[in-house]
Amino acid sequence: MATPPKNRGLGRGLSALMADVQTEPAKAASEQPTRKPDMMIPIGQIMANPTQPRRTFSPDALGELTASIKEKGVIQPLIVRPHPTQEGAYEIVAGERRWRAAQAARLHEVPAIIRSYTEQESYEVAIIENIQRADLNPVEEAAGYRDLMDKFGHTQEQLSEALGKSRSHLANMMRLLNLPAEVLDYVREGRLSAGAARAMITADDPLSIARQAISKGLSVREIEKLAKGAPEKKAPSRPATYRTKDADTVALEGDLSATLGMKVSIDHKTGDEGGSITISYKTLEELDDLCAKLGGGS
Template sequence: MSDKKTDRRGLGRGLSALMADVNLNPKEPEAAPRRAEMRVPLERLEPNPDQPRRTFEPEALEELAASIREKGVIQPLIVRKHPSKPDHYEIVAGERRWRASQIAQLHELPVIVRDFSDTEVLEIAIIENIQRAELNPLEEALGYRQLMDRFGHTQERLAEALSKSRSHIANLLRLLQLPDDLQDMLRDGRLTAGHARALLTADDPRGLAAQVVSRGLSVRDVERLAKKPNKNGSKPAEKASTKDADTRALEADLSAATGMKVQIDHRGEGGQISISYKSLDDLDLLCQALSGLR
């Protein structure tokens, strides 16, 4: 437990400061004041071995390489001194540019050297991946979940630092409540994020997901079918519809924060909270989170 607490608090600087270093889309890169940078030969740059992103699409790298041949590397890579090799550097942000530059046959790259801890390097790698436009909704949700679980960031803090709305982050985190096979369908594009959110309220999400694929149902279609009575004649959404808006919002917030389905049954001055977990690992994470509240 002590190691985990140290890891969550050991950033040494705020999330906004880290974001300033890993800003991938400056509005006017040439007009803005440039930070001190240097040029380093490609062979003295090495990728971060703990980089969470393992897949680099060849087509996307070729496109980036073509742009680099024409315009060069406009945005410097963020690096730190290599922990074991003198005169070498470990890439903190910019591995795609490094790989594409090799394809473009560049010999050296502009870099900015920063003094980051191992924890900060991992955090920045996750942030950089979240900012990538090609991430699917599930990958983006997993990135937010990593930042919350590993570094203790709240939805509000992430929303402010990443320039996202809190509802955007909360809605994506809800996707992690889907069964694994439906997450696979979302990952490969057979379901959209809108379909997936509507399926969360369905009595038979797998059967309804199959209809989305076979019949090409719209999100509105799924929302309507999710509210229909099931085979036993009961309405699965009826119980939720009797809850007030504040209770439903609190359920959504707790579900997003835990990554698990949370139901609140409020009666008078009391009631109960039900949390559904899908694996023993989920249960262990929940127990650790609850233990930390004491």
């Protein structure tokens, strides 16, 4: 396959995406005729794209989409291109999650828009479509930017203009890829935020800091201090009614902090079976999440 021109820029790929994919839930009726009518394609003729930038598919979210498709069908068409090596087959450009859910819902065919994209255009559209929908986790987003630059020779300035992202955002996201693989796994799983991960990039041992951040529910500012080698503040002295925590209590605090994504402190009163649990939240959104979890909500 011929190597695509490296200085073509993202204009054509982005234009194609904007014409084909509705990033908003609804569009004005007047816009609908401008799009090529959808085709119904048998699921068996559609294949996943091996260069798909999105690698993580939440089982819960996929299950919800499957239930929706069983009830209402696939509302938004997939974008596909003729398969480069298999005649009569199609390769997904955008919409793999819908394709997977449709299979789980046991549909025989799905609506799709066929586009004659080159390999480069297909990859660009896939990345842009996912970014526009905020469907990529931070590591996938960073890897997508890096691939667009390394594989196709785009500059940060070109990407910034085409994607509507600042150059500082692009640079900060791609810096994540310098972290150890295990730390990147924590970010993919949502156990570490992108901000928390960036704070430990310059640390001598980011993996150790990542584990501490998760077990103790550290804030980004606390992580930054650890990364700079600043000593942790000594815990305030406990009243005489409290004793030093044993290893089991500390381990339980770590488990609860990791599960809730918030700092949890457990205190036992000396000579008593009772005690207290303190859960610290940083934002109102975290408080809402905690209330939903305690109330059994999703």
